[in-house]
Amino acid sequence: MEIDTQPPVAEVPTVEKAKKKHNEQRFTVRKPEWQYLHLRMNFDPPHPPAYTSPSYPPDLLTWKTHLSTALNQFLGIAGTAIPVDFLHLEGPEVWIRLPREDSTRFIAAIGGWGSEVEGRNVGFRVLGSTEFLMGIVGGDGSDVFV
């Protein structure tokens, strides 16, 4: 087996050369598969800062239950059939992923929902909605490539 002793950098052509040698290739992702949402569960009256209890901050099962209730009310069984993936849970906020085509209906369903749990009004707030995860991770994304 031959070992390539040449440093790899030397083989990479300059940008100008590459453009001449190969036609420049560009593509745009027009219809991504997923939509990423950043949600927060709102409580009114709000919990005091640094407050914790078995029911707060809400766990994933609580999230799932409340989201399903909201979807079932607005979209019926067809709404509860929307597949939701929970990516990250942080305090009363969560990142989720769902099929892009369903995102409009989903946001409409959870945005208009409200309930009362333990004497507090519960609702959802959509903090962010994007087709790429980078959109809700925040920052310019440079830290991902370190």
Add this chain to the structure above:
Amino acid sequence: MVRVKQRYLLFTILYPSGPLSTQTQSTSSKTPTESMKFHSPSPQNLTRTTLASIIRSSISTNFGDWGIGQCGSFAVKYFSPATSTGILRITRENYRTLWAALTYIRELCGQPAVIKVVRISGTIVKAELEAVKLAEEAIRRVKREVRVAKSGGAGGGDRKGVAGVFSGGKSGQPATVVDDDEQDQMVVDIVDSENEDDDDE
């Protein structure tokens, strides 16, 4: 001025488990053929209004508040319990949602039932014509089944009846059927009178 476009859905209700026993006896003294059981008349308490509320509840469970908002404004234009056939009117954009809701209905008045959408039409006249054609076909099918059952003997009547349905569907027999037998004629009379009821409504 833009016209609101409508769609008319012609549907039939099928009863896979056959009619309730009391109704079978009142309809005819003879044993009904397989297809008569399947296309049996609807229960008496199933009217246009009850049907509408059943459909509305199906829309609600399957498509929620949004579904009711989109296609809760349908109208049952016609329903005949004798032939279990009906016509619904709905705005053109939402007929598929209503169709889906109909498909998800599994029972009517405690009886297992399937609602089959036969035709979608832009005018109610075409839907009515199709309904008449459907009734005529049903009569022809029953006549054919009776003949096959008779030629096959009384014992295995039911089986031959089912076989007759399938063979009849494949061969595509001519529309006019001449009846030689007096008993055949009797069955036809019964079914014809049912059909007249349907026309009257």
